[in-house]
Amino acid sequence: MLRALAGRSDSTGVTEVARTTGLAKSTCSRILSSLDDLGIVERIDDAGRYVIGSGLRTLAASGTPTGRLRDLARPYLRELAGRLGESAALAVMDGGEGLYVAQVATPGPVQVTDWTGKRFPLHTIAAGQAFMGSWTDERIADYAADGLEEFTVHTVTTLVGLRQRVGEVRRTGVAWTVGEFSEEISGVAAPVCDGDGETVASVTVYGPDFRFPGDADTCEIERLVVETAKRVGALLGD
Secondary structure, rough: OOHHOOOOOOOEEEEHHHHHHHHOOHHHHHHHHHHHHHHEEEEEEOEEEEOOOOOHHHHHHHOOOOOOOOHHHHHHHHHHHHOOOEEEEEEEEEEOOOEEEEEEEEOOOOOOOOOOEEEHHHHOOOOOHHHHHHOOOOHHHHHOOOOOOOOOOOOOOOHHHHHHHHHHEEEHEEEEEEEOOOOOOOOOOEEOOOOOOEEEEEEEEEEEEOOOOOOOHHHHHHHHHHHHHHHHHHHHHO
């Protein structure tokens, strides 16, 4: 079924997939729906047409011959954490959620939790909102259709609010969250794109809100995070 979608310049309908694979149309529809939930394929319209999703590209990137993306990215995360004095991390999409796959901390009396291996709702964390910057308006609406879980009083819980946030990501190239997953944590993130321009991960920096970003130059913080995300993305072409 994935081969039926791969290598095409346009989207593919369930009927075409059924014809190519020899499977029943109902079977194809059910499997494609499950793959869509996992981000492996993406439904792009109400007619039920699909394209390969970013989740499959993330899986492909994690199996590069030179090592996993997280291992390749770790030196860059370490450099970023050292320059900003806060934890730096790499997150990927895992189904309909985000997943932290690497985190580098810096010495200090107050540290945030190591979230490596933890999943999170995309709308609650800067790393998740960075992913959404490449989404269509329809996909954003689908994500919010069942409601947006409220973690704190600052969490975005409406479609209008989420669209405003995503609009900022599209305009600036970064996402900021302040006390939205945890009231004590602020974070900033930028998308990591592969050679085709697809968002496959996000680089994020976060710390206690009493000191991050504090009096620091937020423009410089954003520049360093975006620069690191681009350097990590360049690894996918190696």
